[in-house]
Amino acid sequence: MYQLLKQEGRAKRGEFHTVHGIIQTPVFMNVGTAAAIKGAVSTEDLEHIKTQVELSNTYHLHVRPGDKIIKQMGGLHKFMSWNKPILTDSGGFQVFSLAGLRKIKEEGVYFHSHIDGRKIFMGPEESMQIQSNLASTIAMAFDECPSSTADRSYVQNSVERTTRWLARCKNEMNRLNDAEDTINKKQMLFGINQGAVYEDIRIEHAKRIREFDLDGYAIGGLAVGESHEEMYHILEETVPFLPLEKPTYLMGVGTPANILEGVERGIDFFDCVYPTRNGRHGHLYTNHGKINLFNAKYETDERPIEEGCACPACRRYSRAYIRHLLKAKEMLGMRLCVLHNLYFYNTMMEEIRDALDAGEFAAYKKRKLDNMSRKN
RNA sequence: GUGGGUAUGGCGCAGUUGGCUAGCGCGCCAGAUUGUGGCUCUGGAGGCCGAGGGUUCGAGUCCCUUUACCCACC
Numbered sequence: 001m002y003q004l005l006k007q008e009g010r011a012k013r014g015e016f017h018t019v020h021g022i023i024q025t026p027v028f029m030n031v032g033t034a035a036a037i038k039g040a041v042s043t044e045d046l047e048h049i050k051t052q053v054e055l056s057n058t059y060h061l062h063v064r065p066g067d068k069i070i071k072q073m074g075g076l077h078k079f080m081s082w083n084k085p086i087l088t089d090s091g092g093f094q095v096f097s098l099a100g101l102r103k104i105k106e107e108g109v110y111f112h113s114h115i116d117g118r119k120i121f122m123g124p125e126e127s128m129q130i131q132s133n134l135a136s137t138i139a140m141a142f143d144e145c146p147s148s149t150a151d152r153s154y155v156q157n158s159v160e161r162t163t164r165w166l167a168r169c170k171n172e173m174n175r176l177n178d179a180e181d182t183i184n185k186k187q188m189l190f191g192i193n194q195g196a197v198y199e200d201i202r203i204e205h206a207k208r209i210r211e212f213d214l215d216g217y218a219i220g221g222l223a224v225g226e227s228h229e230e231m232y233h234i235l236e237e238t239v240p241f242l243p244l245e246k247p248t249y250l251m252g253v254g255t256p257a258n259i260l261e262g263v264e265r266g267i268d269f270f271d272c273v274y275p276t277r278n279g280r281h282g283h284l285y286t287n288h289g290k291i292n293l294f295n296a297k298y299e300t301d302e303r304p305i306e307e308g309c310a311c312p313a314c315r316r317y318s319r320a321y322i323r324h325l326l327k328a329k330e331m332l333g334m335r336l337c338v339l340h341n342l343y344f345y346n347t348m349m350e351e352i353r354d355a356l357d358a359g360e361f362a363a364y365k366k367r368k369l370d371n372m373s374r375k376n
Numbered sequence: 377g378u379g380g381g382u383a384u385g386g387c388g389c390a391g392u393u394g395g396c397u398a399g400c401g402c403g404c405c406a407g408a409u410u411g412u413g414g415c416u417c418u419g420g421a422g423g424c425c426g427a428g429g430g431u432u433c434g435a436g437u438c439c440c441u442u443u444a445c446c447c448a449c450c
Contacts, residue, residue, distance in 0.1 A: 033412055093411040114413050223410040251411040273412040
């Protein structure tokens with residue numbers, strides 16, 4: 001159940017009640033594709049860096065270790081020892097990101113496993129079954145994410161198919177939630193809006209999927225090659241056609257600036273690999289812009305990544321030390337960097353919520369953007 | 377002391393029978409990366425080839441001298 005607490009312009013401040021606790025929005029979900037945040041980050045760590053929601057991937061967990069094994073182990077929460085909300089991505093995005101390894105048909109998608117090459121079929125029903133086995137808090141509908149450069153007729157057909165798939169997802173989810181051996185009988189379902197950069201297709205699709213009365217609505221297929229301006233424009237045009245009384249989720253986005261712009265346009269949920277992937281590569285977010293710890297100028301830098309930061313890395317380690325760890329390929333280096341970046345994102349979301357509560361989001365956003373663009 | 381070997385950008389090396397603005401890996405520097413295949417990709421800076429002399433139209437490549445280091449034998 002979503003409760004809209006406050007609005008500032010189109011920006012929403014809300015609470016999303018789930019069987020695994022309340023999610024304060026806007027929120028940034030921390031990406032742990034294979035039931036783990038890459039970089040040797042434990043779920044215990046997540047409790048220290050303000051993580052509210054963990055995100056895992058249906059496709060990856062289906063391939064390894066197998067959703068049936070996870071069900072046997074009591075579901076994803078028990079398996080990875082994390083009792084707060086988990087959102088599972090449907091596997092739909094892999095249709096896009098693993099392009100070349102797939103064949104899309106009306107019934108679903110044929111993949112080749114990136115692990116061992118074996119052929120896998122996944123359609124709406126399979127995706128729902130897998131996600132039900134994983135027993136995540138929120139399941140995502142199985143969709144197709146067409147390329148941002150796909151032509152109009154392709155996108156039109158693709159989106160119509162995604163709508164048909166959504167109907168099948170909802171039916172299957174209802175059936176599974178009623179089944180006797182289902183772990184999470186209150187699993188929620190978010191639908192996904194598509195339409196590439198064609199605003200009329202986006203709007204039409206938004207109207208269609210809201211008729212399904214889902215638990216939340218995502219906007220997919222953005223930040224895949226189009227410009228930031230196009231992305232913001234699509235958000236401005238599309239979000240107003242999604243129900244205000246339900247959470248909105250901008251999938252796969254993004255940079256801190258993207259998130260601030262997204263919040264301003266009415267987005268509640270975000271997720272992105274940036275803080276984790278960039279952390280592993282030594283790119284660290286600070287309030288004065290991004291820094292690359294691999295740079296030689298940090299070789300003898302005794303300062304923490306960011307002065308005043310309370311994350312596990314900044315509390316006791318210097319840039320010089322962490323740089324050394326990264327260059328020596330010590331796991332601890334990645335770990336500290338990922339922790340810092342996630343802490344940065346999670347803290348920024350907290351600041352955004354506080355600003356919204358105080359009715360000062362616009363001012364906060366401007367200040368944050370100004371600071372981050374400053375050279376240091 | 378004798379014999380042999382090596383000296384080419386920060387490090388490790390390629391450089392054919394001497395021939396265009398001397399390459400490569402790593403490193404360094406700067407970017408990219410948006411529902412993650414622990415990656416990958418894209419640029420950039422930096423050597424006049426140990427030093428000196430000679431042969432030649434032309435030498436990192438041949439000759440002489442010299443210096444440093446390595447190995448072996450005394």
